Amino acid sequence: MTAGPDLRTAGRRQTAALSVFLLVQTLGTVFFVGDVIGDLRKDPASMHFAFEAIVTAALVLGILFGSFALRRTIELLRAQDQALAVARGALSDVIERQFQSWAFTPAERDVGLLALKGLDVAEIAELRGAAQGTVRAQLTRIYSKAGVSGRAQFAAFFVEDLLGQGVTAS
Amino acid sequence: MAALRTLTAEAPAAPPALWDPVVRLTHWGIALSVLINALVNKGGSLLHVSLGWLVMALLILRLVWGALGPSEARFSAFPPNPVAAVRHLGQLVSGRVREYPSHNPAGALMAYVFWATLAVVTATGLILTGGATPMQVAAEKAAVASGDWSALIKESEGESSDEDTALRHTAEEVHDVAANLLLFLAALHVAGVVVESRAMRRNLVAPMVLGQRRK
Numbered sequence: 001m002t003a004g005p006d007l008r009t010a011g012r013r014q015t016a017a018l019s020v021f022l023l024v025q026t027l028g029t030v031f032f033v034g035d036v037i038g039d040l041r042k043d044p045a046s047m048h049f050a051f052e053a054i055v056t057a058a059l060v061l062g063i064l065f066g067s068f069a070l071r072r073t074i075e076l077l078r079a080q081d082q083a084l085a086v087a088r089g090a091l092s093d094v095i096e097r098q099f100q101s102w103a104f105t106p107a108e109r110d111v112g113l114l115a116l117k118g119l120d121v122a123e124i125a126e127l128r129g130a131a132q133g134t135v136r137a138q139l140t141r142i143y144s145k146a147g148v149s150g151r152a153q154f155a156a157f158f159v160e161d162l163l164g165q166g167v168t169a170s
Numbered sequence: 171m172a173a174l175r176t177l178t179a180e181a182p183a184a185p186p187a188l189w190d191p192v193v194r195l196t197h198w199g200i201a202l203s204v205l206i207n208a209l210v211n212k213g214g215s216l217l218h219v220s221l222g223w224l225v226m227a228l229l230i231l232r233l234v235w236g237a238l239g240p241s242e243a244r245f246s247a248f249p250p251n252p253v254a255a256v257r258h259l260g261q262l263v264s265g266r267v268r269e270y271p272s273h274n275p276a277g278a279l280m281a282y283v284f285w286a287t288l289a290v291v292t293a294t295g296l297i298l299t300g301g302a303t304p305m306q307v308a309a310e311k312a313a314v315a316s317g318d319w320s321a322l323i324k325e326s327e328g329e330s331s332d333e334d335t336a337l338r339h340t341a342e343e344v345h346d347v348a349a350n351l352l353l354f355l356a357a358l359h360v361a362g363v364v365v366e367s368r369a370m371r372r373n374l375v376a377p378m379v380l381g382q383r384r385k
Binding site for chain 2: 012018019020022030034041074078
């Protein structure tokens with residue numbers, strides 16, 4: 001779960017920086033075009049005009065391409081975010097179904113999920129407002145229902161699923 | 171378990187949880203510049219002209235973004251539709267509100283009126299300053315300050331001065347009226363956000379600032 005927010009803030013920072021840059025670019029272009037128009041009115045036969053027209057075109061194209069690139073970046077970030085959410089949702093669906101097939105009680109489902117998230121007995125007990133002995137007993141029942149030797153194998157069960165070598169529940 | 175579920179269940183037609191940075195930047199940039207120019211500094215000053223040019227750049231950027239930006243920032247996501255706007259206000263009064271993927275129809279109409287008014291204000295501002303960029307204004311001010319009054323003569327020397335002053339006078343009137351209209355629209359906009367937030371039971375300001383803080 002820790003990678004998600006980090007990725008998101010990094011993406012946000014990047015798009016924010018690009019936006020500020022785009023604004024500065026637009027500001028520069030507006031000033032430049034204003035200056036060019038001013039020059040033209042003062043001295044319509046200016047020899048600079050051709051050069052300035054090229055620079056103006058380049059600046060305008062820069063804004064358009066910059067906008068387009070920024071939009072692509074934003075859409076890419078969103079797609080990644082969504083893919084991550086879908087993957088998480090898919091995993092949680094897999095876990096849910098597996099828990100059902102093992103006939104976990106609601107309490108066992110909660111404890112099992114917390115155990116999968118890496119919380120130890122003391123933390124789970126505190127979160128659930130239960131005695132540590134209760135949680136330990138629940139975990140023992142969970143492991144026996146799942147037919148695994150302990151927490152490591154319990155977690156490995158779902159990791160194995162993710163790795164694409166489907167484990168069929170008995 | 172709920173924590174794992176929330177990420178997948180995204181309402182299909184809700185406005186974004188966080189507007190993209192260009193929308194936010196242009197929104198607050200324009201809001202701040204308009205407020206400063208309308209309430210604090212006086213017309214014709216270097217700061218006033220500079221902020222005017224800044225608003226022009228922000229407006230242009232937002233309009234470009236309306237054509238090239240992500241879907242919810244594009245004009246096609248919130249076409250100007252007065253009929254739909256009135257219908258939306260009716261729904262708001264009766265308490266049944268719908269979700270829209272971008273601005274709601276009333277808010278969309280507000281945005282277009284804002285942009286049109288901003289365009290009028292900047293255009294008349296340009297007429298008033300004779301299209302002088304902030305650099306030229308600064309140079310003129312510096313010249314006058316150093317005792318070279320010739321910079322001031324340029325404006326009054328033209329032959330069609332009668333027509334010119336009439337145009338400037340009209341521009342000034344329009345500039346003032348449109349600027350006041352902007353302030354009125356801003357107040358209306360804030361009121362709309364408050365009412366809409368109440369009706370939808372949702373914070374509509376957060377997406378325009380930093381988005382919802384997730385724990």
